[in-house]
Amino acid sequence: MDSEMNSSARPGLVEGARGIAGTLTAALYGTMTPHPWLAPDADTDAYSAFHTCSRMMGWLHDDQERPSLWGMNDADAPTRTSGSEPNSEPVAWFQVEAQRVARDQPLPAQPVLQCATAAMTRLGALELDAVQMLLPVQVLDTADAPGPLLSPSLRTAHWFADSDPTLRTPVQVTLDSGQSPAIPAVSDVLASIEQPAFAVSSYENGHTPITPWFDDSFWNGPPQHAVVFTGTLAEWSPSAIGWLAGLTADLYARHRLTTPLLMTVQRGQA
Template structure:
């Protein structure tokens, strides 16, 4: 029995991946798909595709290392796609941090990654709407508590980043953007300090690498954020993606969003 998806999460990692010399030639049992499934199962995140299956966060869809055409820069080096098993309960964030942590562990098994950019399909529609507008008992409170993980990080790892959120054919992210920025600035957290959030058609980091049927593609309605992230890592980027998904849902967005992030091109950027 196939798991009925509540929403699709997909991450594409872009940059350079230097394979570990001992892994090649590849054997069929250790490709990106099998490694991701094994790691997710070991961590309790995988829901088995079986009758009356329970537990876990997602079911496997697909994964791979197949490159995109040469015109894609920075190059896509790996990608992973899953379907959420059930809608995310009210008060819980999208499990993006666990999803990217699993991808990080798998890529580390394959080789050494130099991450330049990433793209994550966020199924915002899978977040159950909060019963009220307060932060108490909400997903953001969980995220703010989890932000303590980054509290004692090396300040030299703080990195200037640019992020886009694209709603495809749905324009709701654009109307939500001003209030999202105001709300984010009221929160006591320093994992991501947002300097600006603007409505733009020009700030393209990566073109979407997912078929239109999985969201409301093609890309059209986009907002861009610039700010400082605690560190340039899949861990911190997973936290940020979940944070922005919650902010979007809280301000009326109920459709999938394409989250794309890269280090800022600004001359004074910090590097991790």
């Protein structure tokens, strides 16, 4: 898709980057078929498509005086070698510098994921099987609002209440706090909150099913403390997955988790 893509690239902090409060990544797993009308040497690649979408939606501004939801960092669409196992590596990953988030706003996981999938559909036909996101819960301001029902994501949960019931999708959601043992202590909260986006059937301690695309030193890895939720998502879309990521990040921040949270959502795993 892009002759200048570096297949050895990995998510990581950009040296000298400004104002990083936390790094948010989104890796897309599945299959990708490039559009036949795009030339192999086309100027558009994963990074430029994501950057353009971010600016078009008003979520990213090059002018430092104008507030942005995030700052661009890196993106790549690795070239799979023949014989690669499905989902052994992402078809693309995206990384942004998350800014501090006001207490009445969710982590911008939903718009990041929407831009990521929109960018890839400009390049080809994307069949999405799984999403893995690193959520920097430490950027959320929840110090004076510990109550989980105060999560700003819950104010928009009704968006999914009228979703087409035929779109409901079995999923497996895995949350992993790496070396921090804090995550099992708040699993009951996510399972008990009534909201129409994600209906939890069961949950138990488990393991992260997809090896993170980045090095353990990039977060609080390796994956060690995971809870696996099975249930149904209102729809298999970046909107629903991203909304759930925002809610999850907020709930764990309210329980004083101060290290990044790894979230993996797989379709058809319930």
